[in-house]
Amino acid sequence: MVIGPDIYILDSGRNEILYYRLGPDGESLTSPDAQIVLRMGDTVGGVTVGMPIDLAWQPPIPGYDDKSxxxxxxxxxxxxxxxxxxxxxxxxxxxxxSQWIKATQIETYLGRLYVADEGANQIYRYEAGNYSNPIAWFQAPTLVNLSNLAxxxxxxDIWLLYKDGKVVRYRSGEQLxxxxxxxxxxxxxxxxxWVGQDGDDAIYLVDRLLERILVFDKETGAYLEQFQAAESAPLHNLKxxxxDRAHNVQYILAGNNLFQERLPR
Incomplete structure (x- = not known):
């Protein structure tokens, strides 16, 4: 995750969240050494941190929290x-x-927090700054299977990628x-x-097994392009x-390496 000059990485091997900072040129790090901001086993607010499994970015919420x-x-x-x-x-x-059975994904949008509960086959939406009264996003008779959600x-709209490569799109609780x-x-x-916004009409799919990133038009599903490394296996264990469309670059996490690549369009 890249927010301005700040880079956050979920290291699933060490169960840590790492922080790096980009230098003024936007292409190099101020230090090659990461700062560990959170790790499994830490105690925070009297609660022991488990295995980190997903990240999301929460911008400031007016009237509730003025900090990202x-x-x-x-x-x-x-x-x-x-x-x-x-x-x-x-x-x-x-x-x-406690109502979550097996939460596996989180995301934010317009100040709201969304929690995907794979165990309940439900996505819960929390209004900005209100973490007490969730709204079940899927309503009957919509049937959803969130098993193996990636x-x-x-x-x-809500976009879901499954581990078998399937992509599903929902709007107002209904599948499109x-x-x-x-x-x-x-x-x-x-x-x-990755789903483009603000004029970026593409979706980017990470394919770990074939070590590539596929790009499709998000309205029609038409294939646009793909990214693969030229040399041998640098994208092994693609994660x-x-x-970052503002600077026309993409960041790719593969194994223990973070790559920055300029986008061709």
Whole structure:
């Protein structure tokens, strides 16, 4: 995750959240050594941090919180908040967090927090600054299976990527017709998804098994392009992508390496 000059990485091997900072040129780090901002086993607000499994960025919420924060979901259905400049780490208390059976993904949009509960096959929406009264996003008779969910992204619609490479799009709780162009082999093992916004009309799919990033038109599903490394296996264990359209670059996390690449369009 890249927010301005700040880079946050979920290191699933060491179960840590790492922080780096970009230098003034936007292409190099101020230090090659990461700062550990949160790790499994830490005690925050009297609560022990479990295995970190997902990150989201919460911009300032007028009338509630004037600071941006990194949100970290662990495998115990707990969410922690981290502010690099002011507060450090804190535990985010929910009015009824116990209702989550197996939360696996979090995302924010327009100040709201969305929690994907794979165990309940439900996405819970929390209004800005209100973590007590969630709204179940899927309503009957909509049937949803969130098993093997790999990523969730929101641009007004909710986009779900499954580990088998399937992409599903929802609007107002209802599934929209959407399919990927079959002129190219679909993702063999989906691990991450990026959905363009503010004029970027593409979705980016991370395919770990075939070590590539596939790009499709997000309205039609038409295939646009793909990214693969020229040399041997530098994208082994491809994990995540972050697209910065403001500077026309993408960040690719593969194994223990973070790559920055200029986008061709």
């Amino acid at each position: 924060s990194l949100l970290v979901l662990d495998d115990n259905n707990r969410i922690f908040r981290y502010n690099h400049q002011v507060d450090g780490a804190s535990f985010l208390r929910f009015g009824d967090g 990523a969730m992204r929101i641009d007004g 017709p959407f399919g990927l162009d079959n002129s190219i082999a679909p993702p063999a093992e989906g691990t991450d998804l 995540a992508i972050f697209v």
